[in-house]
Amino acid sequence: MFTSVLMIEKALTSADVEFVTTLHGEEQVSFQVLWQPRGEQADRLLRAIDDVALGELDEAVREGETPEGEEALSVGQRALEVSLAALRASGSGAQGRLIEDHPLDALKSLVEEVGADEVIVLTDPHYVEEFFHRDWASRARHKVGVPVLKLFSHSKA
Numbered sequence: 001m002f003t004s005v006l007m008i009e010k011a012l013t014s015a016d017v018e019f020v021t022t023l024h025g026e027e028q029v030s031f032q033v034l035w036q037p038r039g040e041q042a043d044r045l046l047r048a049i050d051d052v053a054l055g056e057l058d059e060a061v062r063e064g065e066t067p068e069g070e071e072a073l074s075v076g077q078r079a080l081e082v083s084l085a086a087l088r089a090s091g092s093g094a095q096g097r098l099i100e101d102h103p104l105d106a107l108k109s110l111v112e113e114v115g116a117d118e119v120i121v122l123t124d125p126h127y128v129e130e131f132f133h134r135d136w137a138s139r140a141r142h143k144v145g146v147p148v149l150k151l152f153s154h155s156k157a
Contacts, residue, residue, distance in 0.1 A: 001093075005032045005116045007107060007136055009123050011079035015154035017086045020120060023149075031087050032114050033096030035080045036103045103136065104143050111144045119148045 002024050012020075021029060080096050087094035099106040111119060121137040137150035 002027050002029045002118075003032065003114055003116045004029055005034065005107065005110055005114070005119045007034045007036075007103070007119065007121045007123075007140075008079075008083060009036065010153070012083040012086050012122070013154055014086065016122060017083075017090050019151065019154060020122065021087065021090045021092050023120075028092075030093035031095075032110055032116065033080065033083055033087070033094060034099050034103065034107060034110065035076050035083070035096065036099045104139055107136075107140055108144050111146055116146055118146050119144055120151060121148065122151045122153060124153050 004020070006020060020031070023029075076098050080098060084094045084096050107119065110116070119137075119140055121135075121140065123136070135150075137148050141148045
């Protein structure tokens with residue numbers, strides 16, 4: 001069985017589930033899902049710039065309304081549960097956890113703990129972070145010791 005660690009920032013859509021569960025053809029895949037709620041350290045300005053770059057001006061204006069910190073934990077737990085249920089319904093094994101601090105350290109520990117074959121980072125585009133190689137995938141490539149695949153979400157959750 002192939003083991004993938006899947007880092008996400010929002011609930012998986014049906015298109016996302018189909019995409020990640022078919023990456024390895026007929027091979028059975030088990031997913032370990034990590035979901036990090038937006039914390040106090042999240043930079044609203046960078047998210048707003050990403051929204052503008054994507055032509056989503058309404059989203060840029062509403063960045064201040066996005067739950068962060070403690071408020072985001074309950075939203076994150078629901079998003080994680082929905083994502084795990086969707087992966088399981090597709091026939092894949094799936095376990096997951098919320099991470100609050102040091103996502104790359106948590107990722108590295110989980111990869112070692114479960115003997116993961118790969119890491120998949122599935123997010124919306126984050127142009128500023130990606131340009132400066134500060135996004136999760138770019139930073140994880142230097143830390144986890146397994147292949148890291150960067151994918152973009154197919155649609156809004």
